[in-house]
Amino acid sequence: MELMQTTRGLAPKDYKSDTKPVWCPGCGHFSVLAAITKALAELSLPREKVAVVSGIGCSSRIPAYTSVYGFHGVHGRALPTATGLKLARPDMTVLVTGGDGDGFSIGGNHFMHACRRNADMTYIVMDNQVYGMTKGQASPTTDAEWDGSKLTPDGPCIEPFPPLKIALAAGANFIARGSSSDPNDLARLIVEGVRHPGFSVIQVLSPCVTFRPEQKEWKKKVRTACVDYTDDPARAARRLVTDDGFNFGKVLFKGTRPAFVPECSDVPCAIPELESGFAV
């Protein structure tokens, strides 16, 4: 599918900054950046109304490569940072970008709780089943047998973390998988995720060509999922049980939970009113 030019006239390139990415040639993250800028153009969002928030990792470098507001924080904490921003500034459209290590290992607790909390933001996780930035260690989504790291020469020997199953179990309101091999399709998923209220999780298969060169073959393995989304968590769960990790391009689950908004009085009182409680 070809994406339209926006009504405000901003093209995808207008959402790119002049900063040159540090990524290795061929890294999957380039396509994800392209998909994000395409999606923003499709959504016709004014640049100043969008913030991209990230932690640390190759994938987490994305904010500085966009021309919207960005926040490049510390490793694993992108989701709480984004949550604070979204809850304090509900008028902003908030995207969170990061990697499998950032999101599922050091930030794993925040991932679960972001799904539960269901603040209205879209989380794009570039899954390359490796810690790219620290030069190729096993991540939570790495296969138990992968012996390509000096840190775990016999492989991590523990079963991979299933992000989408966890997202579903923890209450994410929108779950999808995309692939960097099809940026247009990924852009469409991002648009849908942003439009859907609540917390949207999009896992993106995004090869690390340097430390997992075999992932270049992913583009041959991925296939467009054959069924459309469901709003029934039980059906979504059954589909995830038989999923081999390479179905992409269709939304798996769209929930109906309203997005989290903190309690706040519509008619604020003055502070002296609160203080009267202390006066004797």
Place this chain on the structure above:
Amino acid sequence: MLDRFVSLAVVGSGGAGVVTTGNLLLDAAARVGWYAYMTRSAGPQIRGGEAASMIRLGSAPVDAHDDHYDLLVAADWESAGRFAAELPMGAGSIVLGDPRAGEQPPFLVDSPAHMLDLPMKALADEIPGGRANMVALGAIAKLIGLPDEPLLAAIRHAIGSKGEAAVEASFASLRAGRSAAPDLPDFPCLEPRPAAPGMRWNISGNEATGLGALRGGVRFVAAYPITPATEVLEWMAHGLPRVGGALVQAEDELASINQIIGASYGGVPSLTATSGPGLALMTESLGLAVAAEVPVVVVNVMRGGPSTGIPTKSEQADLNIACYGLHGDAPHLVLAPHSVADCLMTTQWAVHLAESLQTAAIVLTDQATGQARAVIERPAELAFIGQRVVPESVAGYERYALTANGVSPMAFPGTAGGEYTADGLEHSTTGTPSSQAADHQAQLDKRLRKIAGHNYGEHWAEIDGDADPDMVVLTWGSCTGPCREAMARLRAQGRRVRLVAPRLIAPALPGPMGDAIAGARRLLVVEQSHGAQYLRYLRAHYDLPGEVRSLHQPGPLPVRPGAIVERIIDWS
């Protein structure tokens, strides 16, 4: 008229109403124009264990306990025994105990206090719905000179909603206690001096901290509960939404600190409160706030450490982590209020400074201040409201521009043309990541410049006493109250002493501090830390004149004024 004070403690097992008794006394004291300071101590039980309310009432403001208690009322001896170390008794002290309570504990029998009987339970049993703690309250009221009327008003205010029968039963118990109390004409009692309505506040340190934050402009709080900081958060959970802000309970302290960084990046002044273990978790992200220049305030209500330590009791041992806990060269602010009332002013100032200087501020209070409740003068309005510099124009906007004072205008998300990426990676003036030596140097310089070069005005410290002192006492936080009292006693003996208690711990201010301690022949540093952390901090940052000595002790026992006086008198 001379200022007068009286100290008393009430102890009992869970359910004995010790905390209620203390709260009623404070409320009634406020109604007759007295001041008060009350700390609580509790055993390790989560609920229902023994508890003690330690109270000092005065005709003038009180922010420290005395050396001993004039009166101890014990509902049972076993509970009293658990607090032996915390309940020093003096020669004229009176202990009122229930004759039904069994064997008296050795620490009291061996003390110089007079042990007297008050049949609290028996008297309460004679009254339908009678309460032993109300009997005790009646006896206390008689001894300290507190009339019935304010007490009755306090009781009606506290339990009026339980119905007239409950109120009447309490009144009757109170009167029974008053008639049964011994006649002690020499007991230190106070005289009522009613103040105009609303001129006295009854507030805890943690509440004052929350209020100071709101007054300073905080409108977003992320919270993870921890003793003894939780009340700051609970008070804000109630207050914040009412003034149009929001409080969110986070999944842990890593989340709470990063949530407030995100909210503050969004332009909303933000805060969280925690205690030692939580502060330890937050330090990485505090460095982010410093590097990315996002204002945040973290209130750390100190408890005994390290590790889980003594969660329910006080210590001043998080000074090192607050000043030095961040990795890299990360100049930031560390502030410390020195009384319950000062929690309000210092927290409000901290918000103001963090916002103005776009940095992280740590406010160090402690259990002895945070969980203390005090009757204070109604606090004045302060002009400190958080204000960030925003760009006047976005033409050629550079988020981390190298300005003369080091503060760079900050564009809030939503400002067209101001788009930038805030970064914890070292960056150039635009925010673009950079590992160039020149950029690192320039940004380090600017982040230091804005903090070290700021004019903090006169609020940086409480300085009190003689202009030409022989002796300077340097202290901070909750040790300030006892030091102030020690100074007053020494001055009454004709000694020339001066108290210096910085409210701003970091950055160090060599100029003002130099002036404050100049010429001292002797300098005593008073703190509640086993490792003399404050002394070491002072030595690292200031030239200390004269002969320097240290009075440092770990928590949980407070540093008492008498110990300070003694140390100074025995100096040789």
